[in-house]
Amino acid sequence: MEHGSATVDKVKDQGNPIQPISNFRKFIGILDRRFEEVLIVAGFLTFIILINLQVINRYALPFIDIANITTWTEEISRYIFIFVSFLGASLAIRKGESIEVNVVMNRFPDHVQRAVKVANSLFMLYFSYIMLKYGAELITFQLSTNQSTPALSIPMAIPYSAVPIGFGLMIIRLIQKFYMDTKDMEMKEGLLATAIALAVILPIGVVGQGSITLFLFGYFVLFILIGMPIAFSLGISTLATVFATDAIPIDFFPQTAFTSIDNFPIMAIPFFIAAGIIMGGGKIIKKLLHLSDELLGFLPGGLALVAIVTSMFFSAISGSGPATVAAIGTILIPAMVKQGYNAGFATAVIATAGSIGVIIPPSNPMVIYGVVGQQSISKLFIAGILPGVLTGLVLIVVSYVISKKNGWQGEKTSFNMKSMVKATWDAKLALLVPIIILGGIYGGYMTPTEAAAVAAAYGLIIGLFVYKDLNFKGIYRSLSKAGVTSSIIILLIVMASIFGRLITLERIAETVASFVLSISENKFIILLLLNVLLLLVGLVMEALAAIVILTPILLPMAIELGVDPIHFGLIMIFNLAIGFITPPVGVNLFVAASAAKLKIEDVIKGNKILLLAMLAVLGLVTYIPQISMWLVGFMK
Template sequence: MTATILFTSFALFLLLSVPIGISIGLSTLVTIALIDILPVSFLAKEFVTSVDSFPLMAVPFFILAGEIMGKGGISHRLVNVATSIVGNKTGGLAIAGIITSLFFAAISGSGPATVAAVGGMMIPAMVDHGYDKRFATAVIASAGALGVIIPPSIPMVIYGVIGSASIGDLFISGVIPGVLVAFGLMVWSYIYAKKMGYTGTDEKMSIKKIGESLYDAKWALLIPIIILGGIYGGIFTPTEAAVVAVVYSFMAGIFLYREIKLQDLPRLFADGALTTATILIIVGAATAFGRLLTIEEIPTQVADIMLSITDERIILVFLIITLLLIVGCFMDTLAAIIILTPILLPIAINLNFDPIHFGIIMVTSLAIGFITPPLGVNLFVSSGISGLSISVLSRAIVPFFIAMVITLLIITFIPQLSLILIN
């Protein structure tokens, strides 16, 4: 009864186009009011206690760091580095866009931010060089999903908090899977570019040009080294690393690259605060939603149902991945992690998955949701840049979706790819 009211009201609010965080909160409130087993104050208490977490403090700082870096001249320098290395190859600009997204992902921790920062430069550049606009937009939209797979990753922070897993281990475990996803996107981009005759730039690759672009981007390239090196070297925690990222990006944007003016800071802080508020509303509402599920023992019931369907490990793994891919189409990544982790993690452990490995599977599966409608946040951001409709872009994204799913299966069934760096 509780589950029926909870999920029915949630679906109804979504159909009414109520924002995801508000939909989760309202469905929780409606359920509490109708089943009358908890006080209405339960929702308010969960909102407060859910965000009262030291690891969760990393979220607003990584968001602010991403805002500052995006406006501080870092993204176009990363584009220059990637273009100088592969820009003259077949499909070089598409591959350069993916490489740039890979680097920017290691800075921002956000999928939409990666699309916005890289797409604004790379999509027009590809179109100017004769690339089909649909293909160019799809490349950047799919590469933007790397923003939550490559560390630092906000969804990994949330999974670590909910699943009581080491955020530092999650970060380091995401490196190889993230690079593998990027490689899968590059392979398809090369195949398609070869078929369509998309050549690279007219400029020949030269060691001098690569050296110049690397030197110009040296402060940007140091950011992931400082953040991840500090975490893995035991110098600071992931939360403290987020603060270091803000300070470093502030110094780089104002004093080193000099592309951020003091009068720009209020706007940057406001944008960061707006994004943070949106995320924390989702976190608070989803935590109350998930706690209500736990109180009613719904996760245990779901686990029992899934385990009763079959005892074949491979079939159960495919069921879990399919569920995550479907949920990613309709639900925000953070909300999905908060709600589904208590349900799926015990099943995964029962299937002999390492919690860190399962966290990478979960984040990667839900990251694919960034390019699948109707939610598909990256589709909307890239659509705004290129001017293509969501329906057109949804068709163009299909090959990249397939490439990412194939990569996801490789990551799932070869756990060493995720665990080798921490072991």
């Protein structure tokens, strides 16, 4: 078929004047498919190189200062990161990837779900139009006032243009999505979508000047229930509240969209995601598995223990629970089932062990909590070490007991020191990653963002030139995927910052704190109530979304209660880590079940005792602060 097509093309080239038009259309088609991807990959490579150049210049070339490199590389990297984030958000819309809650909508008939989806697209389109319009006005203002950047003295309008450009692309992608959703829609579904949209906006015109809190949270809950992506739920509920109450000027929206992520520490998120994706699909993960097998494979439940230890190792690379589950599950679940393990238990072990990925540093939720709560990311990282290790040890003991009871024995029958030493040597390049990241941070050599950039570059170099299991096509796919994944998180932070403005204005955090403290002044009871609240939130909301929404509300209360904000960060993240393995939103459960080709109910059955073990460790972490804070005390 390919040869035949090539022959036809030659004939057309020689004698068909329509061919140039056809080629142009093909070019436009390719541009449409790859436009954001190409720019995202180029952006990722650029700021990975720039931040690594900054580190290299500081230590490898200590006597050479390349034109004040630290200042200008950081500024360029931040601005490229902002462009990449909004481009990634546009690409995420095209790919249909988002963080949303569909528990309620899944119970409705298909035609209702389609109608609601169309109504959601209309709201998202209008919000994006507002961001485009007022973003363009903001740029016009900056040009008229000649504002420029601190380091490079380029017009501020250039980096700020990321907002209207990004939302302009989102409008294009939303229109494409709207067309695909409506082209085969029946008239009654279209009318239903219109009726839903009108019903949602009706309170704005009817109620008039009402309570900011009531509008803000009422609309937010409504949008969550109808399955709108959580990021847009935050932004659109704020916009609806502003229309109803005139609480803040609308031109605040695009300005906050930029300033909320013009932040060097937040750049650690895409770097850690990229490092995890790059190193999760190659020889690094296999060498870690082999080392864990040599260490514990001879014990009852050997492969289950291997899964837990490897998850702990890989957590120190990826910073992500689902990434850890995906990387390890595809390899170990089939192997465990083959050796006679119950399939539900095997899958549950992988899913539960993967939740350690957000507790052991580096951790993307810790970075987000640190940015939103304005806490030290380095302190959060070191505070997560002992709780993460403790969780791993408890899961190992529980899995060992369950496996011994059921007679699940590995292929090996004894420990071999020589083989273990050889496996350790073979895995040396993988084991260096957490040493580079954590050693660089706590040795004072690198910031968390710089360490994350070095980890991403390290993964690229090892994959390309040492293990040679990564080619340029693989790099393109990995960075494109990292761009989409990180942009979903970054857009969430953008919208939460806009949402948070009204929370601050209405002093909602103080009101919540006063209410909770009125229930009881006993610190232990309030911490118990907070745990229950966070566990319930984890049932229905993705961890990253919960952190950006709840941190501004709950952290002030924790501080007033006398809880150290670093300790509270670990309590919050541990609770939400349990959410990774509890339905209906437990991401790790679904990733593991997909890898095992197993029903989610079977995974849940196999997970009961492991879940109880996680809850027991949560109690220890909550009520014994030293578990989190002991190592923090050694920091300068």
